[in-house]
Amino acid sequence: MNLILxxxxxxxxxxxxxxxxxxxxxxxxxHKAVTGxxxxxxxxxxxxxTGTVVSIDDQSVTLTLALNTKPLPPLxxxxxxxxxxxxxLKRILQCVASLGVKDIYLINSxxxxxxxxxxxxxxxxxxxxxxxxxxxxxxxxxxxxxxxRKRFKPFIEDELPAIAEYSRKIIAHPYNAHTFEATAxxxxxLAIGPEGGFIDYExxxxxxxxxxxxxxxSRILRVETALPVAISKLxxx
Numbered sequence: 001m002n003l004i005l006x007x008x009x010x011x012x013x014x015x016x017x018x019x020x021x022x023x024x025x026x027x028x029x030x031h032k033a034v035t036g037x038x039x040x041x042x043x044x045x046x047x048x049x050t051g052t053v054v055s056i057d058d059q060s061v062t063l064t065l066a067l068n069t070k071p072l073p074p075l076x077x078x079x080x081x082x083x084x085x086x087x088x089l090k091r092i093l094q095c096v097a098s099l100g101v102k103d104i105y106l107i108n109s110x111x112x113x114x115x116x117x118x119x120x121x122x123x124x125x126x127x128x129x130x131x132x133x134x135x136x137x138x139x140x141x142x143x144x145x146x147x148x149r150k151r152f153k154p155f156i157e158d159e160l161p162a163i164a165e166y167s168r169k170i171i172a173h174p175y176n177a178h179t180f181e182a183t184a185x186x187x188x189x190l191a192i193g194p195e196g197g198f199i200d201y202e203x204x205x206x207x208x209x210x211x212x213x214x215x216x217x218s219r220i221l222r223v224e225t226a227l228p229v230a231i232s233k234l235x236x237x
Contacts, residue, residue, distance in 0.1 A: 001023075001026050001030070001137075002040065002050065002136060002137055002138070002139050002228060003020075003040050003042045003135070003139045003140070004023055004027065004040065004041045004042070004051060004136075004223040005023075005025075005041075005043075005044050005053070005063070005078070005132060005135060005136055005137050005141065006019070006023075006041060006042070006044065006051075006063075006094050006098070007044045008025035008095075010122035012062070013014075013061075013064075015064055015065055015194075016054065016062060016063065016064050016065065017051070017061060017062070017063050017065060018060055018061070018062045018063075018160070019061050019062075019063070020061075020134075021057055023061075023122050024056075024059075024060055024061045024149075026131060027039065027053075027056070027061050027170045028049075028056060028058075028061065028190050029119050030064060031059065034053065034056070034212070035054065035055060035056065035057060036053060037052070037053045038050045038051070038125045039053070039063070040072070040139065041052045041063065041067065041209070042067070042135075042140075043065075043066055043141060044065055044143060045071075045139055045141060045142055045143055045234070046071070046141055047066065047067040047068060047069055047070060047071065047141070048067060048071060048139065048141060049065065049066045049068050049069050049071075050063045050065070050066050050067075050068045050205050051063035051064065051065050051066075052065075052066075053074075055165070061066070062073070063073075064214045069143050071140060071141040071172070072100060072138070072139065072140045072141075072142070073100070074100050074101075074102040074142055075099060075100035075101050075231070075235060076167075076185055076186065076187040076188065076235075077100075077101050077103075077187075077188050077189075077191075077234070077235070078103045078105070078164065078167065078188070078189060079096060079101050079103065079104045079105065079190055079192070079227075079232065080105045080107060080160070080188045080189060080190065080191040080192070081105065081106055081107065081223075081227075082103060082106075082107055082108070082111070082112055082192065082193045082194040082223075083107065083108065083109070083112045083117065083194070084116075084118040084194065084224070085116065085123040085195075086116060086120075086122075086197075087121075088222075088223065088224050089106075089119075089121050089130075090130050091224050092127055092224050093127060093130035093131055093134065093146070093199045093228060094130050094133045094134040094230075095134065095224065095227065095228055096134065096135070096227065097131045097132075097134025097135050097138070097140070097144050097146065098131070098134040098135070098137045098138040098140070099134075099138070099228065099231055100140065100233070101144060101205065102142060102144045102148070103144065103145055103147075103163075103172050104144055104145070104146045104147065105147045105149055105155070105163070106122075106146065106147070106148050106149065107150075107152060107155055108149065108150050108151060108152045108155075109152060109193060109194050109198060109199075109202060109235055110152075110198075110199045110201075110202065111194040111195065111196050111197075111198075111199065112157035112194050116198045117150060122148065123151060125179065128143075131143060131144055131146070133197075133212050134135055138222070141235045145180055145192050151207075152202065153205065156206065156209060157203075157205075160189075160209055161209055163189065164189035164209065164210070164211075166187065167186075167187040167188055167189045168187065168189070169188075169189050169191075169206075169209065169210045169211040169212065170188060170189070170190050170191065170208075170211060170212060171190075171191045171192075171197065171198070171203060171206050171213045171214070172190065172192045172193070172195075172212050172214065172215075172230050173193070173203055173213040173214070173215070179227050185235055185236065188234055188235075190230060190231075190234070191206055191211060192223060192226060192227060192230070193223075195222065195223060208229075216230060216233070
């Protein structure tokens with residue numbers, strides 16, 4: 001946990017918060033904090049700065065905050081991702097949150113197992129937990145938005161044109177594709193398929209909306225690996 005994230009519910013006065021959950025445990029056991037120690041703290045969807053330990057015991061920790069630094073800038077990327085396996089999705093959500101992706105659309109695809117859509121990993125609280133872990137890792141405070149879309153064709157035809165408007169449109173697809181190129185932080189919409197990739201029909205539907213296929217190279221990568229590789233090729237960090 002490289003950043004202690006706090007919310008409005010944690011405040012006990014204008015400048016102080018009291019934590020008694022896993023954040024207290026981390027501060028106590030990992031940071032081994034003592035009274036007067038300054039920790040890196042961020043307000044969810046707000047500024048970052050320091051939290052000075054006013055008191056700490058076995059039950060809770062009280063911090064006085066000075067949050068004067070603006071949050072990290074978001075990555076100008078909208079991610080369209082065929083719903084992965086639940087265990088993989090947890091890792092992916094942490095990964096994209098740590099990389100600064102703020103808009104994530106989880107969509108259906110022919111190769112997506114129907115059972116994935118009923119996974120408890122898709123519950124709002126579970127998604128939020130994984131995103132928070134990614135934010136804490138990166139020292140970010142801006143919570144990404146995750147959108148669930150269970151019907152492929154209506155999403156591609158009715159919503160995607162407005163979502164991807166004024167952005168570079170890319171499908172990570174190895175066939176008949178160009179090589180990924182850096183875009184100087186140009187706004188981009190990136191579509192990544194399931195394990196085994198989008199089927200031809202799905203690629204054609206995406207291409208009909210202005211998407212172009214680009215390849216990451218000759219190696220076949222898992223989605224959780226292909227995603228950060230693609231983002232690192234498209235943007236500077």
